[in-house]
Amino acid sequence: MDNIKLENTIKAQKIPFDQAVEKKLAYLKSDDVFSSDGDEYISVFKNLISSEKINREEGELAAAFQSLISSPETKSMTQNVGVSGSTHQVEPHRRTDEHKMTIAERIAALRGAINVPPEYRRS
């Protein structure tokens, strides 16, 4: 960087300290900060609530898969996922098929969170 530009940039950063502190205090006390903080807090809470909702949905999906896989009627449909018996315990992170997709990945794929390998996509 050019010397003069560098010096001018650094000099411009320096404003009287007390003035800078007053400015900061005024900003912190201003209505804008209070209302924007309030809006921010509300949106953070909303996100928390919606992320809890997503976690519940994930749990519901996992439970749905579990009952699907465990159901005797669907046993033949689940040959590819290597289920050995109707009472098997679902291990979400176990690789259950030759294409190496775990149950957790399948759940995520249903939610559109990951790319589904072509062999799993519906035509």
Add this chain to the structure above:
Amino acid sequence: MAEEYIQELSHEEKMIFLKLFCVLIKADGKIESDEVAFLKEISKRYGIDNNVMVDIIKNTNTVQYIAEAKKITNRSHALELLRELCFLANVDDSLHDNELHTLIEISRAMNIEDEKLILINRFVLDVAILEKTGRIIMEKENGQY
């Protein structure tokens, strides 16, 4: 955060840091009480004896000491040194041209980019302003709140 880097410095690096603080203090041709307080406090944090510090100050040679800055090859340590130097440069309300030239010379001797120096200086100023503002808000210091 500020104390952690001290544990990593070698004795030689600490000595170089202290020499460069002296160079910066000397740069504007006057010694402020805040600057002396800074030196006293930092030499204590570095575990350097008062007598050694007095020797460093007495023998301050700007050209020689700045040349030693090249020995700071650890980038993280170099950035910490710049942070301390920026703090020292801004400890009073004025930034003398010679102080600024010295700061830039030291930064370049350590191969730190000019843009990084600008950021560090900004960061140091912002921290100082926020700390003071915080003290006022928390009523540990007088001011408008």
